[in-house]
Amino acid sequence: KVPSENGVWERRTTLPAPMFSRNDFSVWGFLKKCIGMELSKITMPIVFNEPLSFLQRITEYMEHTYLIHKACTLSDSIERMQLVAAFAISAVASQWDRTGKPFNPLLGETFELTRDEEGYRMISEQVSHHPPISAFYTESLNQDFSFHGSIYPKLKFWGKSVEAEPKGTMTLELSKHREAYTWTNPMCCVHNVILGKLWIEQYGTVEIVNHSTGDKCVLNFKPCGMFGKELHRVEGHIQDKSKKKHQVIYGKWTECVYSIEPKVYEVNKKAEKKSGGDSKKHKQMYNFTNFAMTLNELEPGMIGVIAPTDCRLRPDIRAMENGDIDTASQEKERLEEKQRAARRERAKDEEEWSARWFQQGNNRYTGAADWIYKGGYFDRRYSDLPDIY
Numbered sequence: 001k002v003p004s005e006n007g008v009w010e011r012r013t014t015l016p017a018p019m020f021s022r023n024d025f026s027v028w029g030f031l032k033k034c035i036g037m038e039l040s041k042i043t044m045p046i047v048f049n050e051p052l053s054f055l056q057r058i059t060e061y062m063e064h065t066y067l068i069h070k071a072c073t074l075s076d077s078i079e080r081m082q083l084v085a086a087f088a089i090s091a092v093a094s095q096w097d098r099t100g101k102p103f104n105p106l107l108g109e110t111f112e113l114t115r116d117e118e119g120y121r122m123i124s125e126q127v128s129h130h131p132p133i134s135a136f137y138t139e140s141l142n143q144d145f146s147f148h149g150s151i152y153p154k155l156k157f158w159g160k161s162v163e164a165e166p167k168g169t170m171t172l173e174l175s176k177h178r179e180a181y182t183w184t185n186p187m188c189c190v191h192n193v194i195l196g197k198l199w200i201e202q203y204g205t206v207e208i209v210n211h212s213t214g215d216k217c218v219l220n221f222k223p224c225g226m227f228g229k230e231l232h233r234v235e236g237h238i239q240d241k242s243k244k245k246h247q248v249i250y251g252k253w254t255e256c257v258y259s260i261e262p263k264v265y266e267v268n269k270k271a272e273k274k275s276g277g278d279s280k281k282h283k284q285m286y287n288f289t290n291f292a293m294t295l296n297e298l299e300p301g302m303i304g305v306i307a308p309t310d311c312r313l314r315p316d317i318r319a320m321e322n323g324d325i326d327t328a329s330q331e332k333e334r335l336e337e338k339q340r341a342a343r344r345e346r347a348k349d350e351e352e353w354s355a356r357w358f359q360q361g362n363n364r365y366t367g368a369a370d371w372i373y374k375g376g377y378f379d380r381r382y383s384d385l386p387d388i389y
């Protein structure tokens with residue numbers, strides 16, 4: 001946060017340095033040697049990174065938390081579902097044009113985001129390295145909701161594109177309404193890794209289930225299609241437990257979505273709205289949203305409060321965001337080597353790694369494999385944390 005003229009401190013709205021030009025590098029130049037390999041095992045040149053850890057990138061699910069707060073205030077369950085659907089769609093909206101690769105979190109790395117103004121706090125941890133699994137837990141400060149889950153991104157390299165399947169269940173609990181909603185995120189595909197401009201597509205069916213009422217919201221993220229007509233389009237509906245359709249939902253995950261009654265939808269099919277273009281600033285800042293821009297900021301008073309494993313303390317990401325790509329690249333190598341050395345030490349002592357803030361379990365509502373928050377992070381007793389930087 002930067003003190004402004006009247007002495008009040010505000011969160012930053014830009015990064016310290018603009019991004020590096022990727023024009024002199026071709027992704028394909030590196031990837032052609034790697035066909036058939038698992039993407040997590042490939043060391044990509046750092047110019048293809050963005051200065052955030054994957055833990056910070058998934059924290060962007062929280063950018064539109066006001067939608068959950070709004071949902072808590074509504075007495076009608078179909079209306080609540082509309083807001084939850086808007087939250088689930090908006091949670092992946094910041095992916096638009098974000099073709100930079102976040103840093104792989106080190107095992108044991110954490111990220112805390114406390115946002116008093118938005119009324120929530122979140123903690124995430126890298127709980128497994130191979131396969132990479134990130135677990136997160138968010139609670140509202142007024143105990144209205146909790147939002148938690150684990151993400152196990154399965155990446156496939158198809159030659160022309162990289163496909164990411166964000167395996168893992170999202171669970172949202174609204175305490176006042178005694179409700180739990182679960183869903184999984186759509187697939188994500190990065191196109192043109194061989195030639196041309198990288199761009200991101202999200203597609204697949206997302207089913208949000210309200211486990212208390214049996215209401216369901218079925219959303220179809222459409223693949224772009226032959227002529228790009230369906231690009232970024234989302235369509236779906238909300239039904240109750242007797243399968244009666246209550247609302248039609250349509251729009252684009254990059255722009256806006258509408259929810260209207262099925263009758264009305266039939267009459268004025270697909271009113272389309274176009275919204276403004278990209279600003280130059282965002283282009284130069286890895287296409288970060290304003291929210292993303294604030295995630296790696298070391299706010300005054302944070303040092304000594306956030307855990308020593310917090311992403312903000314990673315020297316490689318810090319160097320990259322400051323525009324020092326050589327240091328970033330050296331530090332990244334050092335950290336990865338340190339992680340490998342720690343792993344060898346554990347193997348020698350036949351010691352198993354165990355996550356600090358989460359434990360393996362099953363989702364209460366769906367039974368799917370999940371990572372459950374053990375609690376206690378915000379007591380801030382960090383004594384037995386690993387030294388990963």
Ligand code: CLR
Nearest residue numbers: 027048099100101102153164166185188190193
């Ligand atoms: C998309 C939203 C999902 C969770 C998720 C999982 C994997 C992420 C993906 C998101 C966004 C795109 C992503 C991907 C892993 C690798 C890929 C960051 C956050 C990047 C863009 C790949 C870059 C590699 C090219 C330079 C070749 O809910």
